[in-house]
Amino acid sequence: EAQVTQNPRYLITVTGKKLTVTCSQNMNHEYMSWYRQDPGLGLRQIYYSMNVEVTDKGDVPEGYKVSRKEKRNFPLILESPSPNQTSLYFCASRVTGGRNTEAFFGQGTRLTVV
Amino acid sequence: QKEVEQNSGPLSVPEGAIASLNCTYSDRGSQSFFWYRQYSGKSPELIMFIYSNGDKEDGRFTAQLNKASQYVSLLIRDSQPSDSATYLCAVNENSWGKLQFGAGTQVVVTP
Numbered sequence: 001e002a003q004v005t006q007n008p009r010y011l012i013t014v015t016g017k018k019l020t021v022t023c024s025q026n027m028n029h030e031y032m033s034w035y036r037q038d039p040g041l042g043l044r045q046i047y048y049s050m051n052v053e054v055t056d057k058g059d060v061p062e063g064y065k066v067s068r069k070e071k072r073n074f075p076l077i078l079e080s081p082s083p084n085q086t087s088l089y090f091c092a093s094r095v096t097g098g099r100n101t102e103a104f105f106g107q108g109t110r111l112t113v114v
Numbered sequence: 115q116k117e118v119e120q121n122s123g124p125l126s127v128p129e130g131a132i133a134s135l136n137c138t139y140s141d142r143g144s145q146s147f148f149w150y151r152q153y154s155g156k157s158p159e160l161i162m163f164i165y166s167n168g169d170k171e172d173g174r175f176t177a178q179l180n181k182a183s184q185y186v187s188l189l190i191r192d193s194q195p196s197d198s199a200t201y202l203c204a205v206n207e208n209s210w211g212k213l214q215f216g217a218g219t220q221v222v223v224t225p
Contacts, residue, residue: 042120042218044215058212107156
């Protein structure tokens, strides 16, 4: 089954404690991205990756890091989480190129930073 | 900042009626357009995409695109309570992958 898997689904952490949210896809997609979703603001892109070892900032990258060492994995790292990073996070993947390639989303990670 | 605008709603629709959702975008170079449905706390799921001017129908859903006016719309015919969700408009800004999302329109179908 084609899927994007995120872990954990729910996470409560304290300010400043480093955390990693994992994302893995089994569709051999080149393009992967991370979004955060906040009420009234929709999905905003944090970082994206066009392929292994190729990553770049999205619209709201501050306070986040990513890596892409393998094609299937794209972890999101919060080195020193702050309360304003409390949000619902989604990982997505899609084929690069073409007009009509669907973005597949993970199940989401609800992060609370206290 | 390239923008995708949607009316946040909620859009209240009687069961069996047509729900009409609109989306405008700022980047004239945008190539393709997607409508996603998202239930509360769940991940977005693709309903349909469109890239040519005009209408595209898929079951009870019809997407309409007008590139000259820079808007795309979604019609939901014979609305059902299960259609109650937030509908996200997404615009493919370029050929290599970035989707720019609107904030979404909440639809509430009332029995």
